[in-house]
Amino acid sequence: MRHEPSSSPTTDDDDHPHEECGIFGIFGNADAAAMAALGLHALQHRGQEAAGIVSFDDRHFHTHRALGLVGDNFNSEAVINRLPGARAIGHVRYSTTGETILRNVQPLFADFAFGGMAIAHNGNLTNAYRIRRALVRQGCIFQSTSDTETINHLIAISHYSTVVDRMIDALRQLEGAYSLIALTQRKLIGVRDPLGVRPLVLGRLGDGYILASETCALDIIGATFMRDVDPGEIVIIDADGVHSIKPFAKQASRFCIFEYIYFARPDSTLEGENVYQVRKAIGAELARESHVAADMVVPVPDSGVPASIGYAEQSGVPFELGIIRNHYVGRTFIEPTDNIRHLGVKLKHNANAARLKGKRIVLIDDSIVRGTTSMKIVEMVRSAGAAEVHMRISSPPTAHSCFYGIDTPASDELLAGRMNVAAMAKHIGVDSLAFLSLDGLYRAVGKTKRESAAPQYCDACFSGDYPIRLTDQEEGPIPEQLSLLTERE
Numbered sequence: 001m002r003h004e005p006s007s008s009p010t011t012d013d014d015d016h017p018h019e020e021c022g023i024f025g026i027f028g029n030a031d032a033a034a035m036a037a038l039g040l041h042a043l044q045h046r047g048q049e050a051a052g053i054v055s056f057d058d059r060h061f062h063t064h065r066a067l068g069l070v071g072d073n074f075n076s077e078a079v080i081n082r083l084p085g086a087r088a089i090g091h092v093r094y095s096t097t098g099e100t101i102l103r104n105v106q107p108l109f110a111d112f113a114f115g116g117m118a119i120a121h122n123g124n125l126t127n128a129y130r131i132r133r134a135l136v137r138q139g140c141i142f143q144s145t146s147d148t149e150t151i152n153h154l155i156a157i158s159h160y161s162t163v164v165d166r167m168i169d170a171l172r173q174l175e176g177a178y179s180l181i182a183l184t185q186r187k188l189i190g191v192r193d194p195l196g197v198r199p200l201v202l203g204r205l206g207d208g209y210i211l212a213s214e215t216c217a218l219d220i221i222g223a224t225f226m227r228d229v230d231p232g233e234i235v236i237i238d239a240d241g242v243h244s245i246k247p248f249a250k251q252a253s254r255f256c257i258f259e260y261i262y263f264a265r266p267d268s269t270l271e272g273e274n275v276y277q278v279r280k281a282i283g284a285e286l287a288r289e290s291h292v293a294a295d296m297v298v299p300v301p302d303s304g305v306p307a308s309i310g311y312a313e314q315s316g317v318p319f320e321l322g323i324i325r326n327h328y329v330g331r332t333f334i335e336p337t338d339n340i341r342h343l344g345v346k347l348k349h350n351a352n353a354a355r356l357k358g359k360r361i362v363l364i365d366d367s368i369v370r371g372t373t374s375m376k377i378v379e380m381v382r383s384a385g386a387a388e389v390h391m392r393i394s395s396p397p398t399a400h401s402c403f404y405g406i407d408t409p410a411s412d413e414l415l416a417g418r419m420n421v422a423a424m425a426k427h428i429g430v431d432s433l434a435f436l437s438l439d440g441l442y443r444a445v446g447k448t449k450r451e452s453a454a455p456q457y458c459d460a461c462f463s464g465d466y467p468i469r470l471t472d473q474e475e476g477p478i479p480e481q482l483s484l485l486t487e488r489e
């Protein structure tokens with residue numbers, strides 16, 4: 001999806017960067033749409049604003065796309081029955097700026113010279129606006145504000161004959177981070193960008209095959225993990241099985257390291273590393289780097305839990321659930337009115353005062369974005385009687401925006417973009433504050449250190465070292481909606 005750093009206010013309970021999309025595809029299963037709905041349900045953490053499935057039944061494509069959660073929209077036999085066929089792809093979406101409109105909800109379907117094709121995309125194209133402008137000049141009419149549609153138009157006007165060659169031709173013109181799944185009349189196609197920034201895995205279920213953002217989507221349907229799709233690889237699944245091609249110039253991979261810190265589900269394994277284990281190792285690194293005398297280690301649930309376990313194991317300080325999360329508060333409940341929003345974090349988190357009173361606590365969270373949630377959590381923990389609050393963050397300071405498919409505020413709204421660590425500690429009201437070092441993060445994912453000349457991961461939101469050119473950003477702010485009547489020059 002096309003993405004600009006967000007300037008919209010975050011809800012008080014929700015000061016985290018957001019993954020923008022999750023994708024799923026299945027080929028060769030009689031219950032393809034139902035399996036896709038289950039797979040998307042497992043990927044719900046990657047996008048809660050909208051969901052869609054397109055199926056193909058050997059004659060026709062069928063589509064259901066809707067705003068809201070997977071469970072609210074794909075929960076009836078009637079809906080699944082309207083998506084017949086043994087092949088399907090699906091998408092969950094988190095909207096960035098502006099309204100979530102149905103025409104932006106994926107998979108996007110279009111009729112091409114070679115037949116119909118649906119496409120689902122996780123990531124962000126960094127030169128899509130420039131290309132889109134050129135395509136509009138040539139007479140292309142865009143139906144959505146999604147950068148994914150740019151791929152469709154480039155495929156449509158390509159002079160190559162086969163769908164795969166057209167796709168390669170299109171992708172060679174595009175820059176950015178993307179994992180794509182496409183469904184044609186004969187094939188299920190999965191693509192990862194040449195740097196492999198966003199994840200994509202291949203799995204097997206009976207005689208069928210699955211492509212998904214994370215392995216947790218394979219687990220839910222009982223599928224077996226085969227392997228990660230390689231950076232720059234195109235996996236083509238058809239009646240003859242799985243074929244692989246690598247048509248792009250080989251580059252060193254730069255997988256998004258934030259997937260391990262926060263975005264991916266802890267039960268997923270990505271690029272050979274189990275996310276839960278990495279988060280525990282991150283906690284252990286934090287304890288080694290910035291241990292402080294304390295009575296208990298308390299996670300900000302749920303995302304701070306694995307790192308807190310790792311910190312507690314390494315430091316010997318007991319792990320306690322000093323904050324309890326209410327799992328029954330959904331975004332739809334919190335978002336609509338300021339009357340509800342002002343209640344803030346208490347809707348979602350409550351201090352376990354009986355455990356916290358008089359104690360020195362190490363409070364662990366995964367990141368600080370604007371700092372709004374951290375301030376309120378610290379205030380809540382102090383009101384519950386904690387004697388000292390030492391905050392430890394299981395990532396380096398997030399000082400830069402992401403342009404590769406994660407919704408982060410503009411850098412001047414990021415707390416770490418505006419202040420140093422001492423000022424941040426004062427701002428959020430803690431006795432001490434420490435972040436994981438960049439090298440500590442690399443150690444937690446199994447590297448000796450970050451190779452500064454050729455970093456092994458994308459870590460641009462911490463380092464400012466962007467591995468893929470930000471072509472559109474170089475030309476100034478991108479309007480959210482491209483008008484067909486006016487054009488930015």
Ligand code: SF4
Nearest residue numbers: 256258402458460461
């Ligand atoms: S900038 Fe940060 S969040 Fe974005 S892809 Fe890179 S590591 Fe991931």
